[in-house]
Amino acid sequence: MAEYTVKDKLSFLKAAAGSGRRLLAPSSKDGRVRLAEVTPDRVAFDYLNTHLSPKDAFFPQTEKMLAFHKDAAKPGAFVYQPLGLDKIQPTVVFGLRPCDARGLAVCDRVFQNDRFTDPYWKTKYEGAVKIGLACQAPGPNCFCTAVGGSPFGEDGLDVLAFTKGEGLGLKTLTPAGDEFLKGLSGLESGGAAGEMDGLKKAAESRLPGPLDLAKAQAAPVMEIYNQPHWKETADRCLNCGTCTFFCPTCHCFDIQDEENERGGVRMRNWDTCMSWLYTIHGSGHNPRPTKTERVRQRFMHKLKYIPLKQGGACGCVGCGRCVQHCPVNIDIRAVAVDMSK
Amino acid sequence: MTSLADLNQNIQTAARRALADGRAEVVFGYRQGTAPFTAAPHFARTPEDCGQFVWTSFARVNLAAYLPKYPGKVALIARGCEARSAVGQVVESQFPRENLYVIGVGCQGMVDPEAVLAREKRPIREVTEDLTTINLAGDGWTASLPKAEVLRRNCKTCVCRTPKDLADEMLGGDAPPLPADDFADLKALAAKPPQEKMAYFKGLVKDCLRCYACRQACPLCYCPVCFVDETRPQWLGKSNDAMDTFTFHLLRAFHCAGRCTSCGACEAACPMDIKLREFNRLLEEEVQKDWQFVPGASWDQKPPLTTYRPDDEADFIK
Numbered sequence: 001m002a003e004y005t006v007k008d009k010l011s012f013l014k015a016a017a018g019s020g021r022r023l024l025a026p027s028s029k030d031g032r033v034r035l036a037e038v039t040p041d042r043v044a045f046d047y048l049n050t051h052l053s054p055k056d057a058f059f060p061q062t063e064k065m066l067a068f069h070k071d072a073a074k075p076g077a078f079v080y081q082p083l084g085l086d087k088i089q090p091t092v093v094f095g096l097r098p099c100d101a102r103g104l105a106v107c108d109r110v111f112q113n114d115r116f117t118d119p120y121w122k123t124k125y126e127g128a129v130k131i132g133l134a135c136q137a138p139g140p141n142c143f144c145t146a147v148g149g150s151p152f153g154e155d156g157l158d159v160l161a162f163t164k165g166e167g168l169g170l171k172t173l174t175p176a177g178d179e180f181l182k183g184l185s186g187l188e189s190g191g192a193a194g195e196m197d198g199l200k201k202a203a204e205s206r207l208p209g210p211l212d213l214a215k216a217q218a219a220p221v222m223e224i225y226n227q228p229h230w231k232e233t234a235d236r237c238l239n240c241g242t243c244t245f246f247c248p249t250c251h252c253f254d255i256q257d258e259e260n261e262r263g264g265v266r267m268r269n270w271d272t273c274m275s276w277l278y279t280i281h282g283s284g285h286n287p288r289p290t291k292t293e294r295v296r297q298r299f300m301h302k303l304k305y306i307p308l309k310q311g312g313a314c315g316c317v318g319c320g321r322c323v324q325h326c327p328v329n330i331d332i333r334a335v336a337v338d339m340s341k
Numbered sequence: 342m343t344s345l346a347d348l349n350q351n352i353q354t355a356a357r358r359a360l361a362d363g364r365a366e367v368v369f370g371y372r373q374g375t376a377p378f379t380a381a382p383h384f385a386r387t388p389e390d391c392g393q394f395v396w397t398s399f400a401r402v403n404l405a406a407y408l409p410k411y412p413g414k415v416a417l418i419a420r421g422c423e424a425r426s427a428v429g430q431v432v433e434s435q436f437p438r439e440n441l442y443v444i445g446v447g448c449q450g451m452v453d454p455e456a457v458l459a460r461e462k463r464p465i466r467e468v469t470e471d472l473t474t475i476n477l478a479g480d481g482w483t484a485s486l487p488k489a490e491v492l493r494r495n496c497k498t499c500v501c502r503t504p505k506d507l508a509d510e511m512l513g514g515d516a517p518p519l520p521a522d523d524f525a526d527l528k529a530l531a532a533k534p535p536q537e538k539m540a541y542f543k544g545l546v547k548d549c550l551r552c553y554a555c556r557q558a559c560p561l562c563y564c565p566v567c568f569v570d571e572t573r574p575q576w577l578g579k580s581n582d583a584m585d586t587f588t589f590h591l592l593r594a595f596h597c598a599g600r601c602t603s604c605g606a607c608e609a610a611c612p613m614d615i616k617l618r619e620f621n622r623l624l625e626e627e628v629q630k631d632w633q634f635v636p637g638a639s640w641d642q643k644p645p646l647t648t649y650r651p652d653d654e655a656d657f658i659k
Contacts, residue, residue, distance in 0.1 A: 030548075048464065061550065062580035140466045141376050236382040238402065240554035242612045256579050269579045272552070277570050320376075327401040327558055327610035329374040329381035 002178055003192040007167040013040035013094065015184040021092040021129065024057055026050050035093070045163065048139035049097050049319060053248035055107060057093065058124045061245075061270045065120065065255070069263030078263070085119060091128040092180065098153035098160070099144045099319040101132050103248025105156030106317070109310050110251050120268075129180045131170075132157040136199060138207050141320030143333060145207040148314050152200035162192075162199060169195060213314065216339040217307055224304055225296065229338040234295040236328045241272030243298065243322035243330070249306070249315050252278070273297050299335045345471045348396045348446070351512045352418055355444050356391040364442040364509075365416035369404045370394040377468040378454040382407070394418065396513075398452040398470055398488060401609040406560040409435040417441065419508065420448040421501030422604035425637025426560040428507055429600060432643060435563055445508025447516040449473065449488060450496030451605070455614055457491050495605030495618060498522035500635070507637075522603075527623045542587070542620065548613040549586045555617050558610035561597045568592060594620035599628035599646045602637045 006012040017023040017040050025043040026033050033047040035054045064083045071077040096104075104125070111121035135142070135151035144150060154160055158177030161168045169192030172178045181187060216224055244250040254271040258264050271278055274295075279288045288294050306315030316332055323331050356368040372383035372393040380397040382404060383390070404417055405426035415436075417427055424443050430436040452475055457465070467478040474485045501507075502516035530541060553569075556562045569577045569589050578585040603625065607617040628634055631654065632645035 062582070137464070140464055235384055236407075238406075238554065238557035238610070240557040240610065241550075241552035242554045242610075245550050245552045246612060254579060258578055258580070267580055269581070275553075275570070277572070280572075323376050323379075325612040326379075327554055327606075329376070329379040331375040334375060 001172045001174075002181065003172070003190055004170045004181060004187040005164060005167060005191040006170070006187055008186075009043075009045065009163075009166065009168055010040055011186050012168055012184070013043055015186055016040075016092050016094060016131075019092065019180070019183060021090045023094065024091055024128075025094040035095075043094065045095075045133075048135075048137075048142075049100070049321075053103060053246060053319065053321065054093070054096055054100050055104065055248055055251070057091075058104065058121055058128070059107065059111075059251060059253075059270075062267055063120055063269075064265050064267045066266045067263065068259075068266070083265070085123055088123045088127060091124075092131065093128050094131045094161075095133045096130055096157065097135060097319070098132050098151060098155070098157070099142070099149055099317040100248045101130060101156035102144075102149050102153055103156075103317040103319065104130075106249040106306060106310065106313060106315060107251045108156070109313075129158050129176055130156065131159040131161055131177075134160060134162040134196075134199070134203070136163060136203055138203060139320065141324045142318065143208050143211075143320060144318035145204055145209065146211045146333065147213075147316050147318045148210070149318055150200065151203040151207065152196060160196075162196060164192075164195070171196060211333060211336050212340050213303060213307075213336060214340075216303060216336065217312070221300075221304060221308075224339055225300065227339065227341075229335075229341075230296040231292045233299075233330060233335060233338070234290070234292040237274070237291050237295050237330055238328060239274045239276070239291055239294060240327065241270075241274050242325050242327065244272040244274060245270060246321040246325055248317060248319055248321075249302070254278075273301070295330075299332065299339070302332065303336055303339060345396060348472070348513050349394065352394045352396060352444070352446070353391045355510065355512055356385055356394055356416065356418065357388045359416035359442055359444065360385070360388065360391070364414065366413040368394075368416040368418065368444075369407060370418035371397045371400050371404075373397070374399060377465050378452075378457070396446065398450070398475065399454070399468075400451055401606065402558045403560045403604045403606040405430055406558060406563075406606065408441070408560075409563040411436065414440045414442070416444055418444045418446060419504060420446060420451075420604075421499060421504040421507075422495075422602050422637075424504035424507040425501055425602040426604055428637040428640055429560065429602065429644075430563075431640060432637075433600075433647070438640065443504070443508045443510075445504040445511045447503040447511070447513040448499075449502065449516045450492040450499065451609070452488055452491050453493040453609075456493075457486060460486060460491065493605050493609060494616070495603045495608065499603070501602075501637075507640075522622065522626075524622060524626045527619070527626075531623060542591070543583065545616055545619055546586055546590050547583070549581075549590070549615060550613060551581065551586060551589065552612065554610040554612060555607035555615075556593060558606040559593075559597070560602075560604065560606070561600050562593070590617070590620055594624065597621055598624040599632070599634060599644045600636050601625055 027038040027042045028044050032051045035050050067081045068078045071079050111118040138151050154173050158174045161170045252271045253268040255268045257266050280286045302315035359365045368385045371380045374380045378399050380399040385391045405423050408430045431438045463479045465477050469476045477484045500521050505511050601621045634645050
């Protein structure tokens with residue numbers, strides 16, 4: 001893999017935007033930083049992280065999957081028409097934080113694995129060159145290092161960049177990253193990797209040490225499942241969906257048809273396991289009848305089931321969004337400690 | 342009250358006393374949060390649990406929202422808005438008065454994190470407070486802000502900062518009263534053409550994710566099944582369609598008309614910082630004007646929109 005430097009961030013972004021790919025990058029709108037399609041001059045650099053996680057770029061809150069209408073020629077029959085997949089453009093995403101890129105990699109293993117391939121995810125995720133921007137000044141709620149990540153982490157990225165004066169240092173991590181940077185003008189070879197090591201150590205030293213998840217991850221599922229602390233945490237949980245909607249690894253959705261007498265649209269929408277509606281059966285039975293089961297599910301999924309299913313990868317990437325936004329201060333770090341007691 | 346430490350001590354003592362006297366099996370209050378600008382609702386069942394109670398300016402929810410159908414006797418460490426909402430729960434038959442013991446605390450208002458972040462751009466790593474100021478610390482710097490300058494929007498026009506008419510016992514001194522909301526901005530809006538009003542309210546919720554934190558935090562939203570969650574039939578679409586989102590907020594506002602205590606839990610819980618009270622404020626004024634009713638001010642007066650009197654105004658029926 002290769003390393004490069006550029007003297008001027010803006011000229012790099014202009015080259016990226018001129019590559020024939022759509023540029024998605026953090027930019028400020030109404031006082032809030034979000035990942036959006038922007039012109040190079042609008043790209044933000046002075047942000048801790050985007051307000052919402054970047055999953056929306058690959059897994060939108062509402063995604064239309066297909067349209068259907070009554071077949072005029074054949075009574076009782078419908079005509080189906082796939083939606084959206086043909087409109088997906090090749091993209092370059094600049095400015096992903098390493099925690100979020102790692103979160104997208106967790107989602108990727110859900111949407112593409114030896115059992116399923118989700119075309120809506122695959123087309124967007126694989127069609128994007130993902131350029132991360134390392135965190136040289138991590139935020140107050142950040143804890144990537146507590147869950148196996150790093151402010152200079154490389155999981156899920158094609159290129160990792162860091163700020164170097166007015167310019168950038170860049171390190172390619174995949175063939176797709178190599179290919180993309182090779183095609184851009186204005187890059188000088190070398191001069192990044194050595195400096196990166198020192199910056200990485202400095203940034204990591206400002207973040208918390210690892211959470212002790214070994215016991216929770218080694219214990220049998222039912223032992224953790226039956227722990228008494230779940231009810232206490234659930235007591236104050238409001239069962240709103242804030243944590244799940246802000247989480248870069250929450251990926252659950254609900255498929256709905258919206259129709260009229262002529263036809264309609266099939267779409268999938270973000271769903272949240274915090275809602276009773278998420279698990280209610282057609283019979284009226286609800287296998288997660290109270291807040292306790294729902295709260296337990298969320299944390300078991302992040303800290304137990306995902307590691308079990310994904311070869312040990314933690315389902316929490318330490319972005320800190322749920323800690324910041326939970327109205328009742330349910331802190332996943334404290335829950336992890338309870339699970340490890 | 343001389344210091345926050347004294348107030349915390351008084352709250353803890355009152356909570357222990359409520360448990361010891363058998364007035365309550367559980368005391369609802371707050372404990373310190375784990376991150377800047379946070380506090381955790383805390384439910385104490387033992388004298389040791391009571392040692393964690395603190396007075397906080399970062400309470401984002403309304404503790405009365407935990408009352409409906411809560412089993413057993415509850416003591417509520419209550420700000421004015423929480424005391425009023427608890428009264429509302431009793432009046433609306435969601436919680437029995439005899440199971441409720443209100444420990445009122447004079448409140449100078451909650452702090453709006455967004456207002457602090459607008460004033461202080463450096464990353465804030467630690468937030469502490471005393472009675473009238475909040476103290477911020479970052480990498481190699483500290484700063485203080487008077488709480489009065491960074492209050493939550495609803496706290497700036499609070500009409501019940503000292504809930505002594507509602508509480509079973511009071512802690513802390515009286516908080517000086519504030520001028521009530523004059524609704525001037527919304528009255529100006531009400532005079533505008535319908536299209537402008539619609540644009541204003543639609544604009545308010547353009548970033549809504551429909552996470553329903555507002556509804557879940559609201560002490561009035563205790564319906565077993567909210568109309569947006571009904572599936573047989575399904576009343577409302579589940580996507581982020583702007584009209585579906587708007588319908589949710591508009592209908593919720595009408596459900597809350599004449600009941601809202603302006604506690605601001607909806608706005609404080611909203612992760613997108615949507616000014617949700619804008620949907621309710623003018624309705625509050627209408628109810629005050631037409632029925633001389635202030636929600637949560639009386640233990641036995643029902644909200645006007647839940648009652649019928651033959652002499653109710655009916656001139657809108659043609």
